[in-house]
Each structure stands twice: as structure tokens, then as C-alpha cells.
Amino acid sequence: GENVEQHPSTLSVQEGDSAVIKCTYSDSASNYFPWYKQELGKRPQLIIDIRSNVGEKKDQRIAVTLNKTAKHFSLHITETQPEDSAVYFCAATLSYNTDKLIFGTGTRLQVFP
């Protein structure tokens, strides 16, 4: 069925450390994988995305990797800062003929100074 699994559900790191969040998806036809950051009471905001024809994408301290064979993708945040603290959601579009986003269950990231 339509499913995106996300781990861990909570993650605590010291400022300056790296954080990694992993997601797996069920449909091999999935072709678009965005990551959203949601601060408390705010809208989800896209921080990075990747399409299925790319294996890795980087934007400053944030990177996303995609393993199509294993059907998983990961968010990497380096040199974490307290303002990175938020809930992060992965998402995927699950086949070529749909653009609805199926979201993971979220990871609450806390960065301690």
C-alpha cells in the first residue's frame, strides 16, 4: 500500500554534530522525494528535494541521498544549530501518474547548545 516509513521519531544532538533521518518507501515507481521542516504551529516548509534520476543533492549544510534499489532516502544535516530544531517530514510521490505527497511520520530533532 501507500506508505512512507520514517526513523527515528525523535533525535537529539549536540550543536555542531550531524543528524541523519531515514525514510523508506513502498512503490518503486516513486519519483519525487521532498523533505519538509515544520516548526511548532507553522506550515511545512520545503528544505530540499530530490528526483529519482539523481542519487544525491546538497544545499549548504543539508544533503539528501536516494537509493532507488533499496527504496530509501535520507536527510543529512551537518554542523547542526539550535535553529535546526523542528519536526522534519520526508514525503514521496508514489507513482508516475500522481502528484499527491505521502508523508512520513516525522522526526522531532532537538539540537542542544
Add this chain to the structure above:
Amino acid sequence: EPEVTQTPSHQVTQMGQEVILRCVPISNHLYFYWYRQILGQKVEFLVSFYNNEISEKSEIFDDQFSVERPDGSNFTLKIRSTKLEDSAMYFCASRGDRGYNEQFFGPGTRLTVL
């Protein structure tokens, strides 16, 4: 930078009442969506809308729900007879043309059904 806007920010209603949630998508966008997020849970897809008709809807989007684009700027979600379990944050999103994947989310409307 253009943003999706939504009104009201918070709506309180009695069970059984009708509510209309309003959204103004980004002006040149063609694809529109409603999602909801029950407190503390993940974001769930409700419906997508393109070319004045529903493209896709989820199991959540039953006969009590409807969407409309009454004019060139607004996109509305109506819940005819609200239930307690409809209490959630409702997000509108919009997307540009076919080649552009990114969905931009509005700030949300918190719906509380008493």
C-alpha cells in the same frame, strides 16, 4: 516571495455545522491541494485539483467534503457536517506547471469541532 495564504487561521465550530476553509494559492500556480494534520501526527493528503476538477482524492475525502475554485484566486474546502474527528490543521498547497514538483504550503487553518 509569493506565498499561499489561508483564512481563517483558527475556526471553532459545533459538531454538525458546515465550515468553509479558504485558500489563495500562488497566483500563477495551476495545481491545488488540501492536506490535513491531526495534532501530533503526520500530514495526510485529502484532495488535488486541476483544471477546475478533482484530480485525486483520498479515503478521508468522503461525501462530506467538497472543494471549489469559485473565482480566479480562491480555492475552498467545505465540510458539510463536521464531526469531532475533523478537528485538525488543514493546509492548502499549490504547485506551478507540470514540470515543477514543489508544493508550497499555506500557514494552515486550525479547525476545532466541539
